[in-house]
Amino acid sequence: MRLSRRAFLKFLTALGGAAAFPAGLNLLTRRKGIPALAADGSPTGRLLQLDRVPAGPGSVALAAPAEPPERPSPGPAQRRWVMVIDLARCDGCRACTEACSAMHFVPPGQEWIKVYTMRDNPAADPYWFPRPCMQCDNPPCVKVCPVSATWKRGDGIVIQDTSRCIGCRFCIAACPYSARYFNWVEPPHTPEELSRPYSPDWNYPHRKGVTEKCIFCPGLVKEGKLPACVQACPMGAIYFGDQAEDAVTNSQGETVRFSELVGKNAGSRFLEELGTEPRVYYLPPRNRVYAPPPEPAATEGGHR
Amino acid sequence: MRAREHGPPSEGEVRLLASLTSGGPGFYALLGLLLGLIAWGIIAYSLQLRYGLGVTGLRDSMMWGVYITNFVFFIGVSHVGALMSAILRITGAEWRRPITRMAEAITFASLLMGALMPVVDMGRPERLLNLVLHGRLQSPILWDILSIATYLTGSTLFLYVPMIPDIALLRDHFADGPAWRRRLYTVLALGWRGTKAQRRYLEAIMGVMAVLIIPIAVSVHTVVSWIFAMTLRAGWNSTIFGPYFVSGALFSGAAAVVTAMAAFRWAYHLEDYITESHFRRMGYLVIALGMIYGYFTFAEYLTPAYKMALHERGYLMAVFAGTFSRLFWFTQVVGVLLPILLLTLPRISWVPRLQRIPLLQPRPVLAATAASAALLLATSVAGSSTAALGEVATARTVLVWLVAAMGGWSFLALLPVFHRRPITTAFVASVLVNVGAWAKRYVIIVPTLQNPFLPIQNAPPVWRTYKPTWVEWSITAAALAGFLLIYILFSKLFPIVSIWETREAASEPRTPVREEAPDAQAM
Numbered sequence: 001m002r003l004s005r006r007a008f009l010k011f012l013t014a015l016g017g018a019a020a021f022p023a024g025l026n027l028l029t030r031r032k033g034i035p036a037l038a039a040d041g042s043p044t045g046r047l048l049q050l051d052r053v054p055a056g057p058g059s060v061a062l063a064a065p066a067e068p069p070e071r072p073s074p075g076p077a078q079r080r081w082v083m084v085i086d087l088a089r090c091d092g093c094r095a096c097t098e099a100c101s102a103m104h105f106v107p108p109g110q111e112w113i114k115v116y117t118m119r120d121n122p123a124a125d126p127y128w129f130p131r132p133c134m135q136c137d138n139p140p141c142v143k144v145c146p147v148s149a150t151w152k153r154g155d156g157i158v159i160q161d162t163s164r165c166i167g168c169r170f171c172i173a174a175c176p177y178s179a180r181y182f183n184w185v186e187p188p189h190t191p192e193e194l195s196r197p198y199s200p201d202w203n204y205p206h207r208k209g210v211t212e213k214c215i216f217c218p219g220l221v222k223e224g225k226l227p228a229c230v231q232a233c234p235m236g237a238i239y240f241g242d243q244a245e246d247a248v249t250n251s252q253g254e255t256v257r258f259s260e261l262v263g264k265n266a267g268s269r270f271l272e273e274l275g276t277e278p279r280v281y282y283l284p285p286r287n288r289v290y291a292p293p294p295e296p297a298a299t300e301g302g303h304r
Numbered sequence: 305m306r307a308r309e310h311g312p313p314s315e316g317e318v319r320l321l322a323s324l325t326s327g328g329p330g331f332y333a334l335l336g337l338l339l340g341l342i343a344w345g346i347i348a349y350s351l352q353l354r355y356g357l358g359v360t361g362l363r364d365s366m367m368w369g370v371y372i373t374n375f376v377f378f379i380g381v382s383h384v385g386a387l388m389s390a391i392l393r394i395t396g397a398e399w400r401r402p403i404t405r406m407a408e409a410i411t412f413a414s415l416l417m418g419a420l421m422p423v424v425d426m427g428r429p430e431r432l433l434n435l436v437l438h439g440r441l442q443s444p445i446l447w448d449i450l451s452i453a454t455y456l457t458g459s460t461l462f463l464y465v466p467m468i469p470d471i472a473l474l475r476d477h478f479a480d481g482p483a484w485r486r487r488l489y490t491v492l493a494l495g496w497r498g499t500k501a502q503r504r505y506l507e508a509i510m511g512v513m514a515v516l517i518i519p520i521a522v523s524v525h526t527v528v529s530w531i532f533a534m535t536l537r538a539g540w541n542s543t544i545f546g547p548y549f550v551s552g553a554l555f556s557g558a559a560a561v562v563t564a565m566a567a568f569r570w571a572y573h574l575e576d577y578i579t580e581s582h583f584r585r586m587g588y589l590v591i592a593l594g595m596i597y598g599y600f601t602f603a604e605y606l607t608p609a610y611k612m613a614l615h616e617r618g619y620l621m622a623v624f625a626g627t628f629s630r631l632f633w634f635t636q637v638v639g640v641l642l643p644i645l646l647l648t649l650p651r652i653s654w655v656p657r658l659q660r661i662p663l664l665q666p667r668p669v670l671a672a673t674a675a676s677a678a679l680l681l682a683t684s685v686a687g688s689s690t691a692a693l694g695e696v697a698t699a700r701t702v703l704v705w706l707v708a709a710m711g712g713w714s715f716l717a718l719l720p721v722f723h724r725r726p727i728t729t730a731f732v733a734s735v736l737v738n739v740g741a742w743a744k745r746y747v748i749i750v751p752t753l754q755n756p757f758l759p760i761q762n763a764p765p766v767w768r769t770y771k772p773t774w775v776e777w778s779i780t781a782a783a784l785a786g787f788l789l790i791y792i793l794f795s796k797l798f799p800i801v802s803i804w805e806t807r808e809a810a811s812e813p814r815t816p817v818r819e820e821a822p823d824a825q826a827m
Contacts, residue, residue, distance in 0.1 A: 109364070110364070114761075114762065116759065116761055131758065140535065143443070143534075144442075144443050144444060144445070144534065145440065145443060146435055146440060146443035146446055147434040147435060147437075147438040147439065149434075164431070164434060166427070166429075166434050166435065167357075167426050167428040167431075168425070169368065169425075170443070170531070173367060173368060173535050173753075174535045174536070176757045177758060178365065178756050178758045178760075180364075183427070184356055184357050184363065185355060208356045208427070209356055209428045211427075274536050276536075
């Protein structure tokens with residue numbers, strides 16, 4: 001292996017050029033609409049000033065890109081949508097799931113907000129646990145998406161663009177909340193579903209071979225309405241609002257301060273230890289008015 | 305000396321070159337079988353395209369399955385090229401010469417099949433271009449694409465460049481072939497005349513490539529493992545997945561080359577080139593890599609199993625004692641332990657003495673084992689109709705243990721047979737390694753998915769477990785057939801043993817350090 005110094009250097013230069021090629025490719029596509037990483041999730045890269053949101057553990061640095069301005073669903077950057085679910089009020093009627101499925105024409109087999117039966121330990125009673133998409137501020141699904149089909153909007157929503165999704169299902173593998181679903185076959189269509197041109201804000205018409213999920217109903221929210229599940233809850237167990245305004249509202253018309261509701265009632269986030277920084281808070285299932293669910297079957301997989 | 309290296313083919317080489325043209329009925333039968341399997345796989349895939357991935361056993365909780373298993377398996381096998389050609393070249397292992405091309409061709413064929421598998425797994429394959437148009441470097445999938453593409457380019461060069469002198473030899477001395485062959489060889493030989501300058505360039509390229517290909521190969525299986533390790537899921541969320549996967553890849557790749565050596569030696573009569581000493585040396589390599597892999601497996605499973613943390617408990621119990629325990633222990637016992645044992649056997653001197661023990665005569669022992677296995681099969685058929693009977697279940701348990709004991713006994717009885725036939729033994733061991741390797745990739749992927757953070761509730765029972773459908777098995781069989789087809793056609797187009805490199809070894813003035821084995825001088 002006789003190799004002159006000059007030839008080796010030449011070779012290294014060529015190698016460097018080859019390595020720079022994909023990076024250059026990325027720059028090209030970025031100019032066309034892929035966002036740069038923004039430290040705070042704002043589309044411009046400037047720090048977002050939210051005067052009423054207390055700085056502290058809640059405001060995290062985002063490793064996810066903000067949505068590009070040209071993308072169809074930018075979302076109001078001054079908002080920080082948040083959901084609070086009072087587990088003491090949930091009686092497991094699944095009206096939220098039904099309303100969500102009706103509003104989004106959710107394909108069969110999927111429950112974008114799914115009501116689980118949970119039990120934390122053998123001594124505690126089981127409780128109902130509605131699980132929407134957690135709209136994580138450190139979203140594992142967004143990190144792994146190879147084509148920017150899912151991204152974090154300025155208002156906190158993790159949105160999904162099924163017109164770009166390639167169906168690799170890496171996001172489903174990455175999501176610890178099992179909140180993502182796949183259209184394994186062509187979903188059944190209705191004229192109502194097909195009536196609207198596709199927009200990530202509504203996430204229908206549905207199509208085969210792509211991933212779908214709960215998106216906090218940005219279409220309804222834009223019209224000043226509460227998301228479908230929040231409106232439908234007969235117990236007023238789900239609150240929805242803007243963390244920047246520090247106000248959340250439920251179906252009973254109760255509007256309360258988000259900071260007080262979560263702060264004074266031991267609000268928690270599910271699987272906090274994973275560091276996903278969810279935007280959905282849970283109030284503990286204590287002093288329940290409703291009967292607890294039957295014990296979850298131990299054979300159904302999962303860890304709880 | 306130079307004349308020897310570029311001269312007319314010798315007697316052994318004539319036999320080697322004959323493998324390029326002669327194809328018996330067996331060859332055409334195999335070709336037909338492989339093409340049939342591929343055609344059937346294409347039919348299955350077109351059904352999947354038409355009706356969606358719903359035709360597979362995959363569902364929302366088990367979103368990855370056999371296709372991704374195949375992907376990891378094929379990419380793993382492809383590591384043999386870097387191991388054989390690069391590492392052995394750099395360390396100056398002269399005995400590698402007749403088998404490097406076989407190894408490199410495995411790399412080429414398995415990389416092509418491996419890269420195809422994620423595309424088959426995609427829900428929207430027609431949007432493949434999005435990966436280029438909208439690719440995000442944050443995603444491990446992009447890392448995979450970059451490293452696999454680099455490795456494919458590198459190993460294709462690594463396969464092609466040292467083949468140029470042989471292609472030139474074919475161009476000059478292989479005139480009786482059809483015209484398209486001569487044209488192909490003329491083009492691919494790139495005007496090679498074996499001049500001093502050309503040889504210097506060849507050596508320089510090979511020297512640089514040998515060094516470069518090693519980190520590339522390591523990166524490939526590392527980023528394949530990171531597809532899993534970059535998620536939070538229990539069982540995948542591991543820091544040692546990179547080296548663990550690389551060690552498993554080298555183990556299965558080295559075994560694949562042993563399989564290929566035995567197959568080509570038998571099919572193309574390459575006894576002059578591939579001797580028993582090659583199997584012995586490759587055996588040592590497989591044993592060493594198997595031990596490294598076994599150590600990684602032990603470390604990977606013991607650390608969470610010792611703690612039994614809440615999130616890891618479900619998948620660990622499924623692997624050790626639950627749904628996947630049989631498959632897991634199969635991969636460890638039949639896929640790692642047994643091959644290592646088999647490859648060690650020819651070196652153990654007391655084994656032939658077992659023949660003298662009357663209780664260990666192979667024929668009666670095998671007959672008894674077969675009889676007890678048949679009895680077990682009969683009772684399981686009868687037992688399924690009277691499943692409620694407790695006595696049947698007890699009898700079956702006794703029978704299962706009996707069959708297991710008989711299996712151990714017949715293994716002992718067969719030890720002298722294995723000892724007498726080291727090449728057959730190495731072949732069996734190497735096939736077992738790769739069967740176990742495939743099953744282990746499956747055990748890495750599926751149990752984790754079956755045990756997510758949130759329990760699988762309100763789902764139809766068939767959605768809670770993964771059961772691959774005939775579509776998935778057909779496409780898997782087609783992928784294996786595609787791999788074999790590319791490999792066999794390659795060996796029909798180019799000599800599977802490097803002629804000029806073995807000539808160089810034979811004409812080298814310094815005698816390479818060899819062991820006392822008499823067959824080592826035969827090459």
